[in-house]
Each structure stands twice: as C-alpha cells, then as structure tokens.
Amino acid sequence: MHICFMGRSVLEHGAGAGGMEVHGSVLTRALAAGGDRVTLVTTAHPRGLAQEESGGTRILYLPGTTTGQYGGGYFEASVACLLALHAREPVDVVVGQSAGARGYVASPAREQLGIPCASIFHGLMSWEYFSSWASARGLLARLKVIARAPRVVRELCRGDRSFLAMDALIAVSRELALAMRSQYRPAADRVHCVLNGVDTDRFRPDVPAGAELRGRLGIPDAEVVFLMAGRLLWEKGFHVGLEALARLASSGRPVHALIAGSGPAEPELRELARPLSARGLAHFLGHVASEEIARCYSACDVFLLPTLRWEGLPLAVAEALACGKPVIATRRGGVGSALVDGVTGRLIEPGDASGLVRAMDELAADAELRARMGIAARADAVARLSRDRMVAETRAILAGLAGAR
Numbered sequence: 001m002h003i004c005f006m007g008r009s010v011l012e013h014g015a016g017a018g019g020m021e022v023h024g025s026v027l028t029r030a031l032a033a034g035g036d037r038v039t040l041v042t043t044a045h046p047r048g049l050a051q052e053e054s055g056g057t058r059i060l061y062l063p064g065t066t067t068g069q070y071g072g073g074y075f076e077a078s079v080a081c082l083l084a085l086h087a088r089e090p091v092d093v094v095v096g097q098s099a100g101a102r103g104y105v106a107s108p109a110r111e112q113l114g115i116p117c118a119s120i121f122h123g124l125m126s127w128e129y130f131s132s133w134a135s136a137r138g139l140l141a142r143l144k145v146i147a148r149a150p151r152v153v154r155e156l157c158r159g160d161r162s163f164l165a166m167d168a169l170i171a172v173s174r175e176l177a178l179a180m181r182s183q184y185r186p187a188a189d190r191v192h193c194v195l196n197g198v199d200t201d202r203f204r205p206d207v208p209a210g211a212e213l214r215g216r217l218g219i220p221d222a223e224v225v226f227l228m229a230g231r232l233l234w235e236k237g238f239h240v241g242l243e244a245l246a247r248l249a250s251s252g253r254p255v256h257a258l259i260a261g262s263g264p265a266e267p268e269l270r271e272l273a274r275p276l277s278a279r280g281l282a283h284f285l286g287h288v289a290s291e292e293i294a295r296c297y298s299a300c301d302v303f304l305l306p307t308l309r310w311e312g313l314p315l316a317v318a319e320a321l322a323c324g325k326p327v328i329a330t331r332r333g334g335v336g337s338a339l340v341d342g343v344t345g346r347l348i349e350p351g352d353a354s355g356l357v358r359a360m361d362e363l364a365a366d367a368e369l370r371a372r373m374g375i376a377a378r379a380d381a382v383a384r385l386s387r388d389r390m391v392a393e394t395r396a397i398l399a400g401l402a403g404a405r
Contacts, residue, residue, distance in 0.1 A: 002037040009042065040060065043069065044067050171191060194397070211299075230316055236307050307329070318338050321338065321385060324377055
C-alpha cells in the first residue's frame with residue numbers, strides 16, 4: 001500500500017515533540033519496514049527543508065505553513081500536496097494524525113480522488129479543554145479558560161462534521177473509543193480501538209543499566225526510586241508527585257525522585273523540590289534523549305504519572321510497564337487501558353493527594369509486591385502494549401479501507 005499520513009507535527013521538526021509525534025514515528029517507520037510505501041505530509045520545517053527521508057518514510061514539508069500548527073494555510077496546502085502526490089504515485093489510503101486530514105475530507109478532492117481516509121485520535125478537544133480547566137491556577141487562569149469556550153464549541157462543531165466523513169476513526173485507548181462513539185454517534189460503527197504500543201525489545205528490564213545510573217547519582221541499592229518523565233508542564237502533575245514524595249521522606253521512608261525531562265515548569269518544580277534536593281533525594285536529569293530514557297526506567301523502582309490531563313494513552317506508562325516497573329497513575333483519560341489496577345500498579349483518583357501518598361508508601365514498603373507487579377507489568381505490556389501488535393492492527397484497518405475502494 002501507499003499510505004499518506006497527514007499531521008501538523010513530526011519528530012523531525014525538533015523541539016516540542018510529544019506522544020502523538022512519537023506514536024507517528026513508531027507507526028510509520030514500522031509500516032515502511034513491513035513493505036508499505038509511506039509518505040508524511042506536514043507543516044514547514046524550521047530549517048526550510050522541502051523534503052527528507054527518515055526511517056524509511058518520506059516526509060514532505062509544506063512551505064509557507066506554520067511549523068507545528070494547523071493555521072497558516074496548512075489544510076489547503078495539505079490537499080494541494082496530496083493532489084500532486086497522487087498524480088505521480090497513486091495513494092491507497094490517507095491517515096490523519098488527529099485533525100491532520102481534516103482539510104482533505106472537507107474538500108472537493110475527497111470526491112474527486114475517492115481515497116479512503118482514517119484518523120488516529122490521541123484525545124478529544126473536549127478533553128484538552130477539561131485539562132486546561134483542571135490545571136488552571138488562580139482566578140485569572142480560570143477566566144482565560146472560560147473565555148476560550150465559544151471558540152472550542154465552534155471548533156468542535158467544525159471538527160465533528162469532518163470527522164463524521166472519515167471512513168475509520170482509530171482511538172488509542174478504550175476510554176477514548178467510548179467517548180468518541182458517544183461524541184460522533186452517527187459514525188460509531190467506524191470507531192476502532194488500537195491501543196498505543198511501544199518497542200518491547202528496546203523497553204525491557206535492564207538491571208545493569210539501571211544500576212549504573214543509580215550509582216552515578218549516588219543512590220544506594222536499598223533505597224526506593226520513583227521516576228517521573230516527560231515534558232515539565234504543570235498539568236502533568238510533577239508537583240503533585242514531588243509533594244507526595246516529600247511527605248513520604250518526612251515520615252522516614254528512604255525514597256528518591258528522578259525527574260527526567262525539561263519544560264516551562266522546571267524552575268518552579270526545582271524550587272518546590274529544593275528541600276528534597278538539599279538532602280540528595282530529588283534528582284533533575286534535564287532533557288533525556290529518547291535512546292537513553294529506557295535507562296531511567298531501569299533505574300527506578302516505581303513509575304509515577306500523577307497527571308491532571310486527560311490523555312489518550314500516555315506512552316510513558318506503556319514504556320515503564322514494558323521495562324518491568326509498577327506504575328502509580330491518575331485515573332484520567334485512557335490511563336486505565338494500559339494499567340491493570342492492583343496487578344501492574346495502582347490507579348488513584350484525580351486530586352487525591354492522600355491516595356497517592358498511600359499508594360507510594362505501600363509500594364515503597366514492600367519489595368515483594370513491587371517485584372510481583374513488575375513481572376506482571378512486563379508480561380502485560382508484551383501481550384497488549386507492543387509496537388508490533390499496534391502496527392498489525394492499524395495496518396489491518398487501513399488495508400480493509402484500501403481494499404474496499
């Protein structure tokens with residue numbers, strides 16, 4: 001098949017990449033490695049590149065558009081690019097990352113070309129809006145969120161019309177699929193659930209790598225390490241995890257926090273963690289390259305995701321589970337699709353600081369429980385959250401669309 005992916009952002013754009021970009025890179029490279037021809041159409045490259053080959057996929061950058069954003073004529077330019085591409089190399093199926101293919105399904109080109117189109121959802125605009133409200137700090141921030149409501153409603157209506165025209169809507173978690181079937185009711189039979197997946201050969205238990213990092217940081221083997229990783233944003237709940245760890249440390253538990261990542265909340269988080277850092281209990285690692293993050297998972301005993309956001313299915317949770325680490329996470333969005341409560345970790349309710357402390361204390365106190373959950377986490381990740389399973393299920397949906405033309 002010749003598969004044309006469309007999206008506002010790819011890893012090759014550089015800074016600001018998140019779960020959607022990582023998912024897109026993993027999926028497109030694996031499809032290309034399996035023999036499909038894959039073309040990515042995206043916004044302008046910050047260095048002005050017109051196109052490049054990356055991991056077996058061809059990336060076409062749209063000149064004159066705004067890097068990483070849907071505005072700036074992206075939708076019109078993406079349709080023009082598809083028309084030219086299809087004339088040279090016929091496309092069998094179009095795939096939008098989130099709203100990436102909205103321009104195509106809303107344009108006359110859809111009827112003209114007749115190429116089937118799928119969209120992969122990593123969340124909903126309503127989820128994003130609720131996340132903004134949940135993480136808004138202070139009256140002014142809340143008022144700004146309220147002021148956005150009319151625009152969000154307009155976008156939801158516009159998005160609904162285009163998404164209803166898709167041939168397949170692919171959700172990355174069960175919770176997201178359920179929400180989509182409710183929101184896009186006329187297209188409910190076209191909603192599919194394909195859980196996010198990770199490379200379980202790359203993300204695997206690696207005791208020597210973890211011991212090396214712990215040794216470098218001066219963390220004794222017997223002390224319990226909680227890891228938080230990702231872009232340092234307030235809405236990700238890093239501050240909640242640090243506050244809980246401070247309570248545990250003050251009770252005498254031998255615990256440490258590893259914080260892997262960088263972002264706008266870093267200065268505030270460092271200030272919040274200053275008492276812990278002074279005691280050598282909080283370790284800020286800064287930006288960690290993607291090829292090094294597995295070492296961080298191996299160095300920890302428990303992974304924390306006390307997020308305030310609604311997310312499709314956070315890749316960090318799947319990565320930690322694949323590395324054989326129990327996870328404590330907020331019951332938000334699609335987290336429950338990855339984490340089996342009481343088996344591979346603990347789910348806590350949003351805003352339940354005491355519940356988080358209790359879950360952390362339980363695992364910090366019981367090495368046998370951590371080991372059992374870690375073994376179960378690895379087995380479940382290999383069975384349900386692998387890259388190969390995700391790619392095979394996605395390809396089957398796309399092949400079905402292409403074959404139905």
